[in-house]
Amino acid sequence: MIETPATAPSLEDPDMAHDPLRPLPLPSVRRLPLYLRYLKEVEAEGRESVSCTHIAEHLNLGSIQVRKDLALTDIVGRPKIGFETRALIEAIETFLGWNNTQEAFLVGVGSLGHALLGYGGFDEFGLSIVAAFDVAADKVGTKVHSKEVLPMEMFADLVQRMHINIGVLTVPAAAAQSVADLMVKSGMRAIWNFTPVKLTAPDTIVVEDVRMAASFAVLAKRLSDLLKRH
Numbered sequence: 001m002i003e004t005p006a007t008a009p010s011l012e013d014p015d016m017a018h019d020p021l022r023p024l025p026l027p028s029v030r031r032l033p034l035y036l037r038y039l040k041e042v043e044a045e046g047r048e049s050v051s052c053t054h055i056a057e058h059l060n061l062g063s064i065q066v067r068k069d070l071a072l073t074d075i076v077g078r079p080k081i082g083f084e085t086r087a088l089i090e091a092i093e094t095f096l097g098w099n100n101t102q103e104a105f106l107v108g109v110g111s112l113g114h115a116l117l118g119y120g121g122f123d124e125f126g127l128s129i130v131a132a133f134d135v136a137a138d139k140v141g142t143k144v145h146s147k148e149v150l151p152m153e154m155f156a157d158l159v160q161r162m163h164i165n166i167g168v169l170t171v172p173a174a175a176a177q178s179v180a181d182l183m184v185k186s187g188m189r190a191i192w193n194f195t196p197v198k199l200t201a202p203d204t205i206v207v208e209d210v211r212m213a214a215s216f217a218v219l220a221k222r223l224s225d226l227l228k229r230h
Helices: 028-045 050-057 062-071 085-096 112-117 120-125 150-161 173-186 211-227
Strands: 102-107 125-132 147-151 164-171 192-194 208-209
Touching: 028 050, 028 062, 028 085, 062 085, 085 173, 102 112, 102 208, 112 125, 112 208, 120 125, 125 150, 147 150, 150 173, 173 192
Parallel strands: 102 125, 102 164, 125 147, 164 192, 192 208
Antiparallel strands: none
């Protein structure tokens, strides 16, 4: 509460190991949560081991691609057995940092911000949105999913006092850059950007854009092509 004052023995090949000095292949990182979800289903079924082939078949991927993706975690599979399910889950969670809860502040309690504050699945990802901020007088002081909406005047001080590294940005587009600048100035190191604005930030700041329009464009195009074929 805020106080406001393998079967993949080839993974043993050193050429498959992840070099931390090289840039991460982001498509591979984005697939890891898919593997994690499947592995937790496998674990719930009581299966103690799983192979790259099993994962690939379930997710409609190539086994070589799965093997390369899992190599990022530096886990090593056992010949003819694959991976221990629990060990692989822990390896992926450790690599993603999901077993070390990160606290975040959300700015912009509109419809999207309201929805994100109510989403209970972030705990699984190691993310905890511990406070929300807005400039609207009719929102400040209210509670949204048990979290009090605080005034922006308190933002910078609380970021520094609580050592908050992550900002979730759900403000209107016109305010996105100025709020992002405040996040950076206050000492945040990462911004999860749900606005359509391409933010300008120092190279030392991690910015991850959530592009809903781009995602829907892909869906709409695929649907259009499907309907033309049928």
